[in-house]
Amino acid sequence: xxxxxxxxxxxxxxxxxxxxxxxxxxxxxxxxxxxxxxxxxxxxxxxxxxxxxxxxxxxxxxxxxxxxxxxxxxxxxxxxxxxxxxxxxxxxxxxxxxxxxxxxxxxxxxxxxxxxxxxxxxxxxxxxxxxxxxxxxxxxxxxxxxxxxxxxxxxxxxxxxxxxxxxxxxxxxxxxxxxxxxxxxxxxxxxxxxxxxxxxxxxxxxxxxxxxxxxxxxxxxxxxxxxxxxxxxxxxxxxxxxxxxxxxxxxxxxxxxxxxxxxxxxxxxxxxxxxxxxxxxxxxxxxxxxxxxxxxxxxxxxxxxxxxxxxxxxxxxxxxxxxxx
Numbered sequence: 219x220x221x222x223x224x225x226x227x228x229x230x231x232x233x234x235x236x237x238x239x240x241x242x243x244x245x246x247x248x249x250x251x252x253x254x255x256x257x258x259x260x261x262x263x264x265x266x267x268x269x270x271x272x273x274x275x276x277x278x279x280x281x282x283x284x285x286x287x288x289x290x291x292x293x294x295x296x297x298x299x300x301x302x303x304x305x306x307x308x309x310x311x312x313x314x315x316x317x318x319x320x321x322x323x324x325x326x327x328x329x330x331x332x333x334x335x336x337x338x339x340x341x342x343x344x345x346x347x348x349x350x351x352x353x354x355x356x357x358x359x360x361x362x363x364x365x366x367x368x369x370x371x372x373x374x375x376x377x378x379x380x381x382x383x384x385x386x387x388x389x390x391x392x393x394x395x396x397x398x399x400x401x402x403x404x405x406x407x408x409x410x411x412x413x414x415x416x417x418x419x420x421x422x423x424x425x426x427x428x429x430x431x432x433x434x435x436x437x438x439x440x441x442x443x444x445x446x447x448x449x450x451x452x453x454x455x456x457x458x459x460x461x462x463x464x465x466x467x468x469x470x471x472x473x474x475x476x477x478x479x480x481x482x483x484x485x486x487x488x489x490x491x492x493x494x495x496x497x498x499x500x501x502x503x504x505x506x507x508x509x510x511x512x513x514x515x516x517x518x519x520x521x522x523x524x525x526x527x528x529x530x531x532x533x534x535x536x537x538x539x540x541x542x543x
Contacts, residue, residue, distance in 0.1 A: 226255060226259055231251070233270075237268075262422075267327055280305055289412050314347075314351065317352075335527060337512070339540055355514070360488050363490050365497050411535075451482060
């Protein structure tokens with residue numbers, strides 16, 4: 219097996235076509251080469267880094283790191299890579315070390331370009347691999363916050379009755395929260411590790427047509443509508459008033475989505491670091507998929523960060539930081 223690491227801009231068209239074909243086969247998607255290249259270039263560096271494993275001329279494995287700039291306690295900026303798009307051809311998956319080799323190649327390359335760490339959000343199988351083989355450190359499981367609107371559609375029972383009453387409850391919930399927020403607004407508590415935000419970041423992150431980007435006066439919020447197993451959900455990524463996440467901006471975002479789309483549920487996945495009474499924390503047993511957030515340092519040279527990155531309260535992390543869809 220031969221391994222190589224390339225920047226997005228260093229991969230030729232023929233290889234991109236191969237990556238795209240195998241990516242779609244692995245994840246049952248229909249991405250185009252243009253889709254993938256555009257995604258991997260829409261960041262502050264203008265490229266991502268990709269590790270590729272070959273058996274002769276055959277591409278048998280692939281992994282990528284998408285770089286984000288994080289502010290550490292406001293006064294320091296570091297680069298962290300988000301791992302994603304990993305696949306190994308089915309006929310080679312018995313070799314459990316291919317993914318390990320792909321990851322280590324990326325860490326070595328990333329550390330030389332100043333990338334401090336990598337973050338990953340895994341499914342159950344890849345989480346076990348990350349912990350046992352890659353020596354990843356678990357930070358926390360990402361929580362789900364929800365507001366159901368058509369409960370009957372969600373549980374697939376008593377649709378007429380449950381939809382009627384849950385929709386009334388959701389509207390009542392918004393009205394009550396508007397009244398509470400008018401008396402006492404709250405702002406998001408800052409974390410040690412925060413995405414470094416700018417107009418360019420928002421353009422890169424939400425510039426595609428799959429996202430709704432709403433801006434009005436000092437208010438802005440971003441979301442996406444998805445249909446899964448017959449359930450239409452609105453995934454809320456970000457909501458801000460004058461650049462800050464606030465209780466009032468959360469209410470306005472949810473109210474807008476509810477009034478402009480016929481959906482079954484609104485979800486916010488990740489750390490919600492403000493006092494609010496609108497969205498409900500989904501109990502563990504009802505989460506459709508547990509989402510463990512893990513990290514690896516790219517080099518021992520960055521060992522200083524291990525302890526502080528291991529503390530869940532030091533992170534502000536959610537769908538805005540990653541979107542695997």
